[in-house]
Amino acid sequence: MSEKEQIILHCHYPLWHSNLLFRNGIIKPLKKPTEAPHETGIGVNNNGFGDNTYLHIGNVISLGGGCLIDLQLTDPRLDMIRLLDTKGDVMVKSCSWAFKTPEFASWNSSHQHNLLWINGGPGRGKTMLTMGIIETLVPQAKLGSSSQAVAYFFCQRTDPRLRSGTSVLRGLLYRVVMECPAIIKRIQRRYDAAGRALFEDINSFYALSEIIREIVQDSSLAGITFIIDALDECEDKLPQLLDLIVSTAASSRVKWLVSSRHYPEIEDRLKQAKVSSLDLEINAKHVASAADNYIEEKTAALARIKKYDENLYLTVLKHLKTRAEGSFLWVSHLCDTLEKAPRRKTISILETFPTSLQTAYHEGWTQMQHMNDGEDLKLCIRILGSMIASRQPLRLADVASLARLPAGFAKDTESIKELVQLCGSFLIIRGDVVDFVHSSARSYLCGIPEFQNCGASKRPGFL
Structure with a gap:
């Protein structure tokens, strides 16, 4: 049995279920063999079970088949583990203040405000706060007696898998299925007709939006909470994603929590709904x-x-x-x-x-310009330029070719690493992958004349 199958089966069917009934392609739980099956159930593919067969906990099943595999572009749960490893573990006491604010309390306890917007400048801890909230809400949802789900996604401009509206919806749907497996049937019907194209073609965002709207109205779910971090780093279909959030926020079955920098174009669209704003500058x-x-x-x-x-x-x-x-x-x-x-x-x-981030970036750039070795400076500028142009993390081996470093660097990763470390105010190495220390570092460099032709310095999404 695969890890996905184990997780889904055990989450949806606790061990107190003694039997499962397979009928018409649907698995349904039975407390006793003589009882009628519950109304809710989940579809399985190509298992070879006969109709009306009783299954027991431990039977090998294949849930969702290729649909679930193709849906998963990334697992936001693992993204969160990576972010925690990068940024440091989130302590509940670090974000407990937010739970006491009237904005959060109103959002969390009533259906008058189903949309909460956490906003603040770079480095203010929006992602830290979002992760702390997720760590609190997910266990609460699991303890509830009814079917509830908390689905989340972390946008990241430097990773092509994490910066589009379609990616956001795929990630949210994947987490919903992990929490409430019966939801897979709403995706499976469309997948049976379209295959992988459901998730990857030019209309994928709109198809997945329709599925989200269906889920929001699903009476089998007591409620669902969608959380999206760093909306400002979503570069494709952002206006459409905001419109989806606003239009579904009116439902009593859904709550949205989003975070971003304080961009007027994001605020203007969110204000079309009853949005509560948790401003990190006001709560300094x-x-x-x-x-x-x-x-x-x-x-x-x-x-x-x-x-x-x-x-x-x-x-x-x-x-x-x-x-x-x-x-x-x-x-x-x-x-x-x-x-x-x-x-x-x-x-x-x-x-x-330096006493501030912008000062740190400025001094880091100034120090690079005054390197004793002019050749190293040229190579560092090439590396930074290639990172801006690539708009995604790069492996050390790829840096050499994209930055057009001399031929000898192609197989000399230690020398490449030394050059990247000279760009330490802007770049960080994790394993064999090079990335910006923060998206604000890339933004700073895009404002420097030397890099203005390296890649789009504008924020796409509202072009």
Whole structure:
């Protein structure tokens, strides 16, 4: 049995079900063999079971067949694990303040406001807060006696799989099926007619939108919560996605929570519905307190890794708390710098590190321009230009060809890594993959004359 089959079967049919009945291509749970099957059930394909066959927990089944496989472009649950690994574990106390705000309370407890918009500037912790909310809501949904689902998606401009409206809908539907497997039948009917094209052709967004609308009206679900992080990083079909959110938010069966930077074009469309706005700039004091919790976590981790004594630990902790100004990204940037540097340089780094992200980017670019080796500077500019143009993370081996580095670099990944590290204010290496430290780093570089011809510096989606 595959991992998907195990997850779906066990989520939908707890072990207290003694039997399952296969009839007309549908599996239905029975408490006793003599009982009539429940009305709800899930479809299975090509299992070879005879009609009216009783199945027991542990039988090998194939749910959804190729439909589920083709639907999955990415698993947002694993995306969230990756983000947690990159940004640091989310502590519930870091986002507990949001649960006490009138905006969140109104959204969470009533159907008067089914749309909540978390907005704030870069580095303000929107993704951290969103993940904290997901970590709280998902267990609550599982504890409920009725069928509920929390489906989520993380947009990311640097990854082509995570930056389109169609990708968002595929991710949301995948998570819904993982939580409520019976929903697969609504997708399967269309998949039987269209195949993989249902998810990949020019009309996929509109076909998947229709499925979302059907699910929103599905009486077998007690409720469903859709969560989308970083809407501003969705570059294709964003206006259409916003229209879908607004039009379905009127249903009492659905709640939407979205986060983005404070872009007027996003706000204007969301305001067509009864939207509650949780503004991180207005709640700056709460954000600063959450950032303090994050700082304590990051500093404790640094102390373990770098073996700080108590005095050095307290010095780093005090510096971060007095300079962070609520910027999670600035804290992460400085802590990454400290982790990579020898412990003996800790104090000098604290004294010279820029006090804001934009200042950090500016100083990083200035330092690159004053490199002693002019050849390294040219190669670094090529690498940064290739990263802007590619608009997605690149493997080290691909950097050499796309940046048109000299022939000798093609098989010399260590030398490529050294050059990427010289771009450390803007790029980060995870394993053998190179990416921007944050989408704001790419935005900064797009404003520099040297890179204005490297790729689209405009934000597509509202062209």
